[in-house]
Amino acid sequence: MSTMTDTALQAAPATKARGYWATVARRIARDKVSMACAIILVLIFASALFAPWLGLADPYQGSMIRRLRHIGTPGYPLGTDELGRDMLARLIYGGRLSLIIGILPVILAFVIGTSLGLVAGYVGGKLNTAIMRTVDVFYAFPSVLLAIAISGALGAGIVNSIVSLTIVFVPQIARVAESVTTGVRNMDFVEAARASGAGPFTIMRVHMLGNVLGPIFVYATGLISVSMILAAGLSFLGLGTKPPEPEWGLMLNTLRTAIYVNPWVAALPGAMIFAISICFNLLSDGMRSAMDIRN
Amino acid sequence: MTDANLAADMLEPIEDVGGAAQPLLQVTGLTKHFPVRGGLFSARKTVRAVDNVSFVVMKGETVGIVGESGCGKSTTARLLMHLMARDAGDIVYDGMQVGQSLSLRELRRGMQMVFQDSYASLNPRLTIEESIAFGPKVHGMADGKARALARELLGKVGLRPENFANRYPHEISGGQRQRVNIARALALSPRLVILDEAVSALDKSVEAQVLNLLADLKREFGLTYLFISHDLNVVRYISDRVLVMYLGEVVELGPVDAVWDAPAHPYTRALLAAMPSSDPDKRTEVPPISGDPPNPIDPPPGCRFHTRCPFAEPLCANDTPKLSDLDTMGHQAACYMAIAGSGHSRAPAKATGANAA
Amino acid sequence: MFAYIARRIVYVIPIVLSVALVCFLLVHITPGDPLVAVLPADASQELAAQLRSAYGFDRPLPVQFGLWLWRAIHGDLGNSIATGRPVLSEVMHAVSNTVMLAIAAAIIGFTLGLLLGLIAGYFRDTWVDKVATSFAIAGVSLPHYWLGMVLVIIFSVQLNWLPAVGAGAGGSGAWAWDWEHLRYLVLPAITTSVIPMGIITRTVRALTGDILSQDFVEALRAKGLRETGVFRHVVKNAAPTALAVMGLQLGYMLGGSILIETVFSWPGSGLLLNSAIFQRDLPLLQGTILVLALFFVLLNLLVDIAQAAIDPRIKRS
Numbered sequence: 001m002s003t004m005t006d007t008a009l010q011a012a013p014a015t016k017a018r019g020y021w022a023t024v025a026r027r028i029a030r031d032k033v034s035m036a037c038a039i040i041l042v043l044i045f046a047s048a049l050f051a052p053w054l055g056l057a058d059p060y061q062g063s064m065i066r067r068l069r070h071i072g073t074p075g076y077p078l079g080t081d082e083l084g085r086d087m088l089a090r091l092i093y094g095g096r097l098s099l100i101i102g103i104l105p106v107i108l109a110f111v112i113g114t115s116l117g118l119v120a121g122y123v124g125g126k127l128n129t130a131i132m133r134t135v136d137v138f139y140a141f142p143s144v145l146l147a148i149a150i151s152g153a154l155g156a157g158i159v160n161s162i163v164s165l166t167i168v169f170v171p172q173i174a175r176v177a178e179s180v181t182t183g184v185r186n187m188d189f190v191e192a193a194r195a196s197g198a199g200p201f202t203i204m205r206v207h208m209l210g211n212v213l214g215p216i217f218v219y220a221t222g223l224i225s226v227s228m229i230l231a232a233g234l235s236f237l238g239l240g241t242k243p244p245e246p247e248w249g250l251m252l253n254t255l256r257t258a259i260y261v262n263p264w265v266a267a268l269p270g271a272m273i274f275a276i277s278i279c280f281n282l283l284s285d286g287m288r289s290a291m292d293i294r295n
Numbered sequence: 296m297t298d299a300n301l302a303a304d305m306l307e308p309i310e311d312v313g314g315a316a317q318p319l320l321q322v323t324g325l326t327k328h329f330p331v332r333g334g335l336f337s338a339r340k341t342v343r344a345v346d347n348v349s350f351v352v353m354k355g356e357t358v359g360i361v362g363e364s365g366c367g368k369s370t371t372a373r374l375l376m377h378l379m380a381r382d383a384g385d386i387v388y389d390g391m392q393v394g395q396s397l398s399l400r401e402l403r404r405g406m407q408m409v410f411q412d413s414y415a416s417l418n419p420r421l422t423i424e425e426s427i428a429f430g431p432k433v434h435g436m437a438d439g440k441a442r443a444l445a446r447e448l449l450g451k452v453g454l455r456p457e458n459f460a461n462r463y464p465h466e467i468s469g470g471q472r473q474r475v476n477i478a479r480a481l482a483l484s485p486r487l488v489i490l491d492e493a494v495s496a497l498d499k500s501v502e503a504q505v506l507n508l509l510a511d512l513k514r515e516f517g518l519t520y521l522f523i524s525h526d527l528n529v530v531r532y533i534s535d536r537v538l539v540m541y542l543g544e545v546v547e548l549g550p551v552d553a554v555w556d557a558p559a560h561p562y563t564r565a566l567l568a569a570m571p572s573s574d575p576d577k578r579t580e581v582p583p584i585s586g587d588p589p590n591p592i593d594p595p596p597g598c599r600f601h602t603r604c605p606f607a608e609p610l611c612a613n614d615t616p617k618l619s620d621l622d623t624m625g626h627q628a629a630c631y632m633a634i635a636g637s638g639h640s641r642a643p644a645k646a647t648g649a650n651a652a
Numbered sequence: 653m654f655a656y657i658a659r660r661i662v663y664v665i666p667i668v669l670s671v672a673l674v675c676f677l678l679v680h681i682t683p684g685d686p687l688v689a690v691l692p693a694d695a696s697q698e699l700a701a702q703l704r705s706a707y708g709f710d711r712p713l714p715v716q717f718g719l720w721l722w723r724a725i726h727g728d729l730g731n732s733i734a735t736g737r738p739v740l741s742e743v744m745h746a747v748s749n750t751v752m753l754a755i756a757a758a759i760i761g762f763t764l765g766l767l768l769g770l771i772a773g774y775f776r777d778t779w780v781d782k783v784a785t786s787f788a789i790a791g792v793s794l795p796h797y798w799l800g801m802v803l804v805i806i807f808s809v810q811l812n813w814l815p816a817v818g819a820g821a822g823g824s825g826a827w828a829w830d831w832e833h834l835r836y837l838v839l840p841a842i843t844t845s846v847i848p849m850g851i852i853t854r855t856v857r858a859l860t861g862d863i864l865s866q867d868f869v870e871a872l873r874a875k876g877l878r879e880t881g882v883f884r885h886v887v888k889n890a891a892p893t894a895l896a897v898m899g900l901q902l903g904y905m906l907g908g909s910i911l912i913e914t915v916f917s918w919p920g921s922g923l924l925l926n927s928a929i930f931q932r933d934l935p936l937l938q939g940t941i942l943v944l945a946l947f948f949v950l951l952n953l954l955v956d957i958a959q960a961a962i963d964p965r966i967k968r969s
Contacts, residue, residue: 006806020419099610118831120530140671141941141945142906142907142948144907144911145908150678152928153681187414188410189418195403197406202678206418210420210421229793229796233911237926240846270801281789
């Protein structure tokens with residue numbers, strides 16, 4: 001073999017093994033925008049999770065004599081709502097329900113949609129046609145309309161809102177999963193794995209999942225931003241959470257009557273939704289470019 | 296193989312059952328037609344990608360397959376690997392057929408393939424070592440042993456394992472990746488390796504290195520190659536025998552020197568004449584054939600080449616000429632001009648003894 | 653080209669039927685007896701049975717679907733329970749208001765989106781790009797109903813420039829193209845335009861960037877073409893995809909107007925849907941969704957055909 005050893009071939013320096021995901025994580029960690037978004041999200045999540053231990057006012061306890069206080073009122077840093085409840089407490093406690101109804105549908109749709117798309121893309125043929133044609137039917141509805149139609153038919157409620165949003169997102173994730181899977185499946189390395197005698201499950205585990213899950217995950221992360229807006233939107237219409245639960249969409253709705261009295265307090269819950277939504281969008285963009293390790 | 300002097304254990308190769316006289320690969324009547332979606336109201340059509348292809352590959356030889364792009368070379372490779380179901384035909388590996396005396400798993404140890412696109416044929420998420428070790432692990436080798444074997448094979452293909460084993464495909468050059476792909480194929484101890492345009496995408500200098508590597512590996516591991524390429528120079532360099540394909544059919548086959556020195560089919564002649572030459576006196580001024588290959592969706596009836604053939608006569612459009620012996624050395628061509636008494640004006644007279652054999 | 657259009661139209665038929673099926677089933681996933689919504693609380697057993705057979709609720713589901721579909725094809729979507737008027741005329745009246753809003757929003761959103769997208773793509777990775785991209789990200793991340801509230805707070809409550817709700821004197825019935833009426837359209841249209849603006853900016857930016865990085869652009873510049881000429885090539889290459897995205901966005905604006913129409917009390921299909929939901933007016937709910945979804949399917953079909961007409965790569969079917 002010594003005849004083969006030319007210097008150019010050996011030019012590559014010795015490196016320690018660093019996995020693909022470790023590389024991606026390092027690249028995200030170096031991206032300032034993504035990290036800022038991650039920190040904001042962690043803060044919002046943590047405050048919602050630990051709300052009872054933060055020494056906040058009771059988010060349900062109202063008072064007729066201190067309604068609609070302005071932002072910066074002593075004792076009420078973010079003012080009070082139309083029933084005199086502390087806005088800071090309600091915004092932080094509101095994160096609990098808002099985040100659950102916004103994120104849970106995407107998680108459920110991720111599991112269901114990815115499974116459908118993987119199967120459709122990997123098996124192909126008639127099964128693919130059957131799954132993807134069904135998905136097409138849901139694509140014939142604008143997603144907001146579909147979510148509201150299902151919610152409206154099922155009736156108001158947190159569970160129904162989660163169910164309807166899941167139904168809306170499953171086809172979207174399934175379509176992405178199918179196209180990514182089909183793309184990877186047609187790559188030569190999958191052929192090569194088949195040519196080594198590997199069975200479908202081994203190929204799926206070793207060669208497909210690692211290449212397919214990343215793009216689907218990025219898409220789903222971006223979808224959380226849509227889901228947060230839609231979930232709060234359903235509550236805003238009165239189709240999701242019911243009073244007196246603190247939830248951002250519902251709070252926006254009930255405070256709508258107060259815009260002539262104390263407009264900026266009324267706008268606060270929307271700012272929370274906006275913050276979460278933009279952070280997930282930016283994080284999704286950051287992950288997408290971090291995963292493109294070829295440049 | 297035992298004579299390859301590897302420190303690591305390799306998988307036991309599929310046993311040589313037939314002996315030296317038994318061809319390693321016998322292909323008869325191999326056919327693959329792809330249905331094509333017609334228009335809304337038109338009938339379904341088929342692409343005759345591979346049509347009634349037959350040939351044998353003897354143990355230890357290198358058989359080249361040449362032809363223009365779209366002539367069915369790669370489909371043939373995928374059919375042989377059983378990566379694609381064939382419509383008709385038999386593929387016999389060392390006297391055994393898959394599903395009878397040979398399982399598909401065994402076949403895949405006995406026959407491996409190197410693809411053209413060196414990047415697409417490696418999983419971007421796996422290190423090079425993992426990619427090479429994957430095959431042996433599928434066939435039951437323990438992870439540690441498989442990785443040791445992978446490193447050993449990296450050395451065999453001229454890549455220092457300590458530099459390359461832990462790298463990812465996008466971190467190395469095309470030539471290096473193709474060496475990895477060769478190592479990956481060898482990891483299953485195959486006796487037959489199909490090289491589907493394996494050097495076509497490489498720079499000329501790198502191509503030469505990889506060809507030399509292939510020659511070395513063949514000697515060291517006792518391999519048999521089926522070498523698919525559109526590059527006639529490369530095929531001539533590496534092959535013992537050659538198959539010329541046109542629109543899914545074999546139009547000529549024989550020992551590489553016989554075909555090069557006395558091409559019998561006008562298509563082969565045209566291909567050889569179109570070869571660039573470095574000798575200014577041999578420069579071609581007129582293109583030997585014009586036009587593109589006809590659409591394989593509706594191949595012309597009769598001899599598929601007659602639409603582009605300068606010697607075509609009415610009989611060529613009527614019936615397909617069969618592959619016929621030109622000599623006793625296995626040189627065959629499917630052209631009426633080579634068949635004695637075929638009725639073509641340029642066909643040799645019936646009485647000449649040489650062709651009667 | 654003709655074959656392509658014919659195939660697309662044939663392909664739409666099963667989609668339309670499935671859409672109709674989904675709309676039909678919507679009423680049947682509703683918890684409880686669909687009759688409850690029609691029935692007075694103190695209705696007798698006989699009246700219930702009478703109405704049940706009148707609405708066909710006693711027939712098997714496939715038969716019900718067939719009958720409903722047959723009537724729907726003939727333009728009969730039943731009568732609104734709340735108003736007693738035919739659903740189709742109620743819906744079409746409301747849809748015309750939504751179309752007006754969507755077109756106004758499209759003019760704003762598409763113009764801004766195309767402009768920002770082209771600029772951002774052309775001056776990629778400069779501060780101009782960063783500003784445009786931030787606008788786009790904000791646009792797609794904004795809860796649009798909240799933006800509507802904020803705009804009302806600024807322009808109606810604080811500045812008192814524009815009306816907060818409604819469609820002008822006499823509702824939409826007396827609509828006229830004068831400032832007196834148009835000023836009601838300004839805030840809802842701006843609010844609606846934000847999401848399409850963001851999405852089109854992002855799409856066009858990516859398209860422009862991709863096209864500019866292709867070799868043929870290098871060749872155009874190398875042969876001495878002026879930048880305006882290069883720009884023409886960019887626009888030509890980006891047009892089919894941009895058109896498809898704009899068509900889709902127009903569809904989303906038509907179908908997704910419910911939140912904005914609720915904020916602004918704009919008398920369109922969204923507001924109609926809202927009242928249908930809360931009055932449990934199931935025929936109206938079903939009819940509105942069916943009409944909006946069919947609009948969306950039709951629009952997608954038109955976009956596909958238009959795209960095929962301007963994209964030479966699609967022509968050869």
